[in-house]
Amino acid sequence: xxxxxxxxxxxxxxxxxxxxxxxxxxxxxxxxxxxxxxxxxxxxxxxxxxxxxxxxxxxxxxxxxxxxxxxxxxxxxxxxxxxxxxxxxxxxxxxxxxxxxxxxxxxxxxxx
Amino acid sequence: xxxxxxxxxxxxxxxxxxxxxxxxxxxxxxxxxxxxxxxxxxxxxxxxxxxxxxxxxxxxxxxxxxxxxxxxxxxxxxxxxxxxxxxxxxxxxxxxxxxxxxxxxxxxxxxx
Numbered sequence: 001x002x003x004x005x006x007x008x009x010x011x012x013x014x015x016x017x018x019x020x021x022x023x024x025x026x027x028x029x030x031x032x033x034x035x036x037x038x039x040x041x042x043x044x045x046x047x048x049x050x051x052x053x054x055x056x057x058x059x060x061x062x063x064x065x066x067x068x069x070x071x072x073x074x075x076x077x078x079x080x081x082x083x084x085x086x087x088x089x090x091x092x093x094x095x096x097x098x099x100x101x102x103x104x105x106x107x108x109x110x111x112x
Numbered sequence: 113x114x115x116x117x118x119x120x121x122x123x124x125x126x127x128x129x130x131x132x133x134x135x136x137x138x139x140x141x142x143x144x145x146x147x148x149x150x151x152x153x154x155x156x157x158x159x160x161x162x163x164x165x166x167x168x169x170x171x172x173x174x175x176x177x178x179x180x181x182x183x184x185x186x187x188x189x190x191x192x193x194x195x196x197x198x199x200x201x202x203x204x205x206x207x208x209x210x211x212x213x214x215x216x217x218x219x220x221x222x223x224x
Contacts, residue, residue, distance in 0.1 A: 031210045042201065042216040043156070050210060090155060094212075098144035098163065098205050101212055103155040 003027050006091050006104040014112055019078040021107050023091030025071075031094040032074040033101065034058075034066060036087040043090065049074055081111045114139040116204050118215030126223050131189045133218045135202035138183070142204040145185050146212070147176060150199045159200075160187070192222045 003026030013019055023032060034046040035058075045058030047066040055066050063085060065077045078085055088108050092101040115138045125131050137145075143164035148156035162169045162176045162185065169176050173192075178185045189196055202215040 040216075043214045045211070048211065094210055100146040100158045100161055102158070105155050 004091060004093055004102060004104040006089075006107050008107060009105065010108045012110045012112065013081055015082060016080050019081050019109065019111075021076040021089055021091075021109070023074045023076070023093075023104060025074075025093045027093055027095075027102075028071060029093040029095050030071075031101075032068065033092040033094070034064075034074065034076045035090045035092065036060065036085075037090060037106075038087050046076065046089075083111050085109065086111045114142075114204070114206075114213045116202060116213045116215040118202050118218055120218060121216065122219045122221075124221040124223065125192050127192060127194060129192055131192050131196070131220055131222075133187045133200055133202065133220075135185050135187075135204075135215050136183055137185070137204040137213070139204065139206055139213070140183070141206035142183075142213075144205040145176070145178060146203050146205075147187050148201040148203065150201065150217075152198070156201060189220075192220075194222050194224050196220060197222045 005024045007022045033048045035043045044060045046064050049055045049068040067075045088106050090106045091104040094101040117136045119134050146161040147159050149159045150156040160171050160174050160176050162178050173190050175188045199217045199219050201217050203212045205212050
């Protein structure tokens with residue numbers, strides 16, 4: 001299995017609170033991604049990173065920010081969580097060239 | 113923008129029958145096509161992939177075909193077993209691209 005660790009694995013929080021999810025990799029891959037998965041919507045890209053301090057928006061980036069200060073860590077922050085952000089969040093990593101992405105085990109986030 | 117359409121959204125087959133999932137991509141620059149299987153509560157995992165210089169690839173009971181002219185690619189599972197029950201995602205990447213465009217997923221049920 002690819003060396004990807006997501007933390008926390010589960011979180012329940014209240015509307016309006018800030019939330020940070022962490023993705024840690026040991027593969028030294030350049031590219032890292034955050035997706036959310038909701039019933040009927042498949043995998044939707046939130047943000048991605050193509051290097052340290054280099055990030056860009058995906059298709060559903062509103063309400064989310066990211067940071068990558070080290071190759072191995074990619075953080076996803078919900079500044080003020082809303083109930084619509086209740087979802088399963090997957091981190092993925094990808095090497096150079098046309099190679100498959102590999103996913104972490106996911107974080108189940110519930111916002112009440 | 114780039115898009116991958118996947119059909120059907122749900123597929124139910126009898127154990128031992130074959131299952132076929134079809135995808136169509138829009139970006140003519142796409143040249144790498146991975147397939148992922150996601151079991152309930154688990155992360156998506158790569159099961160097979162194909163590159164644009166190949167028309168077909170097999171791995172035991174699963175095979176993938178690619179028709180570049182029509183921009184179609186398909187996953188074939190033969191002699192289905194209950195453990196094949198899962199959600200399957202097709203995806204497309206382009207040369208030099210690091211973003212993967214995912215289909216919406218197909219939920220496969222294999223009835224014993």
